[in-house]
Amino acid sequence: MTTEADRADHDFLIKYAGLTEADLSDEALREGDAELARNRAAAHQQAVAASWDVDRVAVFLNLEPASVRRAASEGALYSFASEVGEAIWFPTWQFTTSGLLPGLQEIVRALPRSYHPVTVRDLMTEPDADEMLGGLSPVQWLTDGHTLADVMVIIDGRSQE
Known part of the structure; x- marks a missing residue:
């Protein structure tokens, strides 16, 4: 009809x-x-291919799997759920050679929940198109020791679009 x-x-x-x-x-x-x-x-x-499961994150961070799941639920780690089953995935962009990306918890809280994990990955790993970060990606910017505030401006701007 x-x-x-x-x-x-x-x-x-x-x-x-x-x-x-x-x-x-x-x-x-x-x-x-x-x-x-x-x-x-x-x-x-x-997105899954560029991520770790709970057990891999637990080994990397020297935590129990339950602590990793709790960190994800509290917003200390960025994660997304599997389309099938109950698996939780943790994109690798948030991990550095020394642990977690600086400012990760603030970033996770600022990211719109509606963003697909591929959109989040691209936002965090591709060079900033507006050149606010000198041609670096947010991950590179933070890993190099620059301020979180500049990255938050980019995330806030993207979430307003």
Whole structure:
């Protein structure tokens, strides 16, 4: 059953978005949904591949696994849940040769929960496009001993977008 609002959306997309009737067919929409699902799964796999599980983090930080899970739940570590099961993953960008990235707890608290782990990884590991950090990524900036405040400006700015 097509509602008047659905028809208005349909007409708008054809008139202003350059879509065709074929683009809005049930088959095309199903194909689009399937592609979106594949892309989400690939992004999740990409995030998992660049992460450690609870046991690996526990060994690295010389903690019990329960302490690692507690640190994640308290926001002292950045983590994300597996799409299947109850595994928790910890992206490696937050770990340095000497332990945790300086300012990590403040960063974790400032990151919008809606961000996908790949978005967070890119934000933290890619060079700052605005050159606030002299062409360094936030991870490099903090690892080199620079101030957290500059990184927080970038995170706050991104979360306002």
